[in-house]
Amino acid sequence: MPDVAVVGFAQTPCVRRTTGTTNGVEMLVPIFHEVLTGLGLTKGDIGFWCSGSSDYLAGRAFSFVSAVDAIGAFPPITESHVEMDAAWALYEAWVKILTGEVDTALVYGFGKSSAGQLRRVMALQLDPYLVAPLWPDSIGLAGIQARLGLESGQWSERDMAEVAARSRADAMSNPHAQFAGEVDVEELLARPYLADPLRSHDCAPITDGAAVVVLAADDRARELCDRPAWITGIEHRVDSPNLGGRDLTTSPSTVAAGKAAGADGVQVAELHAPFTHQEILLRQALGLGDEVRVNPSGGVLCGNPMFAAGLGRIGEAAKRVLTGEADRVLGHATSGPLLQQNLVCVMEGRD
Amino acid sequence: MTTPLSAQLEVGFDYTRSLGPTLGRFMTGLRQRRVTGVRGSDGRVHVPPAEYDPVTAQPLTDVVEVASAGVVRSWSWAAEPLAGQPLDHPFAWALVQLDGADTSILHAVDAGTPDRMRTGMRVRARWARERVGRIQDIACFEPSDGPAAEPLDDELDPVTMVTTPVVLRYEHTASLVESKFLLGLTEGRLLGQRCPACGKVYIPPRPACPTDGVPTEGEVELPDRGTVTTFCIVNVPFLGQRITPPYVAAYVLLDGADIAFQHLVLGCAADQVRMGMRVEAVWKPREQWGPTLENIDHFRPADEPDAPFDSYSQHL
Numbered sequence A: 001m002p003d004v005a006v007v008g009f010a011q012t013p014c015v016r017r018t019t020g021t022t023n024g025v026e027m028l029v030p031i032f033h034e035v036l037t038g039l040g041l042t043k044g045d046i047g048f049w050c051s052g053s054s055d056y057l058a059g060r061a062f063s064f065v066s067a068v069d070a071i072g073a074f075p076p077i078t079e080s081h082v083e084m085d086a087a088w089a090l091y092e093a094w095v096k097i098l099t100g101e102v103d104t105a106l107v108y109g110f111g112k113s114s115a116g117q118l119r120r121v122m123a124l125q126l127d128p129y130l131v132a133p134l135w136p137d138s139i140g141l142a143g144i145q146a147r148l149g150l151e152s153g154q155w156s157e158r159d160m161a162e163v164a165a166r167s168r169a170d171a172m173s174n175p176h177a178q179f180a181g182e183v184d185v186e187e188l189l190a191r192p193y194l195a196d197p198l199r200s201h202d203c204a205p206i207t208d209g210a211a212v213v214v215l216a217a218d219d220r221a222r223e224l225c226d227r228p229a230w231i232t233g234i235e236h237r238v239d240s241p242n243l244g245g246r247d248l249t250t251s252p253s254t255v256a257a258g259k260a261a262g263a264d265g266v267q268v269a270e271l272h273a274p275f276t277h278q279e280i281l282l283r284q285a286l287g288l289g290d291e292v293r294v295n296p297s298g299g300v301l302c303g304n305p306m307f308a309a310g311l312g313r314i315g316e317a318a319k320r321v322l323t324g325e326a327d328r329v330l331g332h333a334t335s336g337p338l339l340q341q342n343l344v345c346v347m348e349g350r351d
Numbered sequence B: 001m002t003t004p005l006s007a008q009l010e011v012g013f014d015y016t017r018s019l020g021p022t023l024g025r026f027m028t029g030l031r032q033r034r035v036t037g038v039r040g041s042d043g044r045v046h047v048p049p050a051e052y053d054p055v056t057a058q059p060l061t062d063v064v065e066v067a068s069a070g071v072v073r074s075w076s077w078a079a080e081p082l083a084g085q086p087l088d089h090p091f092a093w094a095l096v097q098l099d100g101a102d103t104s105i106l107h108a109v110d111a112g113t114p115d116r117m118r119t120g121m122r123v124r125a126r127w128a129r130e131r132v133g134r135i136q137d138i139a140c141f142e143p144s145d146g147p148a149a150e151p152l153d154d155e156l157d158p159v160t161m162v163t164t165p166v167v168l169r170y171e172h173t174a175s176l177v178e179s180k181f182l183l184g185l186t187e188g189r190l191l192g193q194r195c196p197a198c199g200k201v202y203i204p205p206r207p208a209c210p211t212d213g214v215p216t217e218g219e220v221e222l223p224d225r226g227t228v229t230t231f232c233i234v235n236v237p238f239l240g241q242r243i244t245p246p247y248v249a250a251y252v253l254l255d256g257a258d259i260a261f262q263h264l265v266l267g268c269a270a271d272q273v274r275m276g277m278r279v280e281a282v283w284k285p286r287e288q289w290g291p292t293l294e295n296i297d298h299f300r301p302a303d304e305p306d307a308p309f310d311s312y313s314q315h316l
Helices: A026-039 A062-068 A086-098 A118-125 A139-149 A155-175 A185-189 A218-224 A252-261 A274-288 A309-322 B022-031 B176-185
Strands: A005-011 A048-052 A079-082 A104-112 A193-195 A208-217 A229-238 A268-270 A328-335 A342-350 B005-019 B036-040 B065-067 B069-078 B090-098 B104-111 B122-128 B136-141 B161-173 B188-195 B218-222 B224-232 B247-254 B261-265 B278-283 B296-301
Touching: A005 A026, A005 A086, A005 A218, A005 A309, A026 A062, A026 A104, A026 A208, A048 A062, A048 A086, A079 A086, A086 A104, A086 A208, A086 A229, A086 A274, A086 A309, A086 A342, A104 A274, A118 A139, A118 B161, A139 A274, A139 B069, A139 B090, A155 A185, A155 A274, A193 B036, A193 B069, A208 A218, A229 A252, A229 A309, A252 A274, A252 A328, A252 A342, A268 A309, A274 A328, A274 B022, A309 A342, A309 B161, A309 B261, B022 B036, B069 B104, B090 B136
Parallel strands: A048 A079, A048 A104, A268 A328, B104 B136, B261 B296
Antiparallel strands: A005 A208, A005 A229, A104 A208, A229 A342, A328 A342, B005 B161, B036 B065, B069 B090, B069 B122, B090 B104, B122 B136, B188 B218, B224 B247, B224 B278, B247 B261, B278 B296
């Protein structure tokens, strides 16, 4: 089977509100252009297109079909879509390349969260019989998970604030970040609760944005870039949807995906942690020690475009290999409530 | 123009779901102020009941009745409740482990203020006065060391279905080129956009040419007459229909456009409409115009010979 690598990555700025449509075309056209021209490719060179987005976020049916306008799908293209974060679209594209049918794939995700009320939209991913009818919002649920860890001593409010402060400081070098800057932990801890025990800095912002990753196989990858980020392991696992029936202070699916993908020995990890405590939880689940640089981009706490942010983590991690800054990296994506489903993608450079 | 048109959009649907034996029994119980769980392969009692064992995936059938009072295992404070949530004043979301259960149920606790909440506190169900067999039959939980309400023994038909209304609100935004098109209509003008790569003219315009994937940027004003490329005769009545069948829904290709749009063709018998027929717009009275293609009430036959097939064969 072929070796598959990330060879290109582009993303829009993370912003609170765009004026574009919910089908993402306005966000996608420029980043398709950026990533394809950067690689010297045209749309006809792409063997497979795969996207991740959600009609619930868009408030309209088949928004992903309208998004195909951004590609210019003539002559007809081979295309697919997942109603999930586009990291799972990347998984599908990876499988497609492994079949040998194609040697290039372009994966994209987009979301205009500002169009609706994100906290309510996210309630609709919950059990539709027993949980969603109560409209539990994403922040309320995350608060329950955070408190379990706080009261069991797994993390403290200070640990959480430190994650926020480090993320915002790191984001100062990320021109796409929505939030960046030096913030003082004491000052963060003095702020009021948003949803006790969570403060605003513990929660990822509401973001409009999109991201795109190009994959290529073997020699095609070597032609397209000097230092492809070869995927050495990509795995995803899922936990029970029953929030009261699983231990929320760990993530068995992340542990399993990390083991299967071979998370050991990575130098950089981009973790999809929309809440500060979840970064701590994920570090533990993946066994990442202090020597691992976590979320040098600032992570999703500094910009969280729904359905693109997980793909963006893989892109950000891959970028460290493409630029030669790191040799072995990890991108993580999550989907579902409270880290229910997790994907781990380990990549390395080969000199 | 830099700000596109936008409007509030409400999307709603009443989801109706069949419950199956496990959840049906649970919902039937709620109507009687009774909470039932199910015993898993490891002996744990799952409340709410799991249909399949989370470890072995085997169907679970060992039903266990538990109390409607229990202990808070974790919580967060909802200072500003959102639409549809169990209470409209501040409350706590909590995982509540009912007495006799080994898992927790997610629900609201009506504690008033966050300082009355703590992990480990006892709560009991506050039952809705009207119970129909849905999770909201438990209105919420309330702090209490007292006993749970006694179940009722009234015999009612088993609950087999649950209806969940879902309503979401969005700000729906048109693209910039669609906005120009819609604003043009308020002046009785038909504004399309030309693709800079292939030269095709789209009306209604699209943010990107679907053939080339580049933004359409050249504005083109089109006349209000064109050609019927294809059509159908509507004979079927449906909800919200404005015209009595039979009538004709047709694709009209405006002169100078490269894509047809759907509209009504009236003003002749339905069986007189044909491919290639030339038609012209019949506008509503000007005072009724808004940013909508409905400003054109319908198209009617124009007094012209039919267009040759070759003139529209690439636009079908």
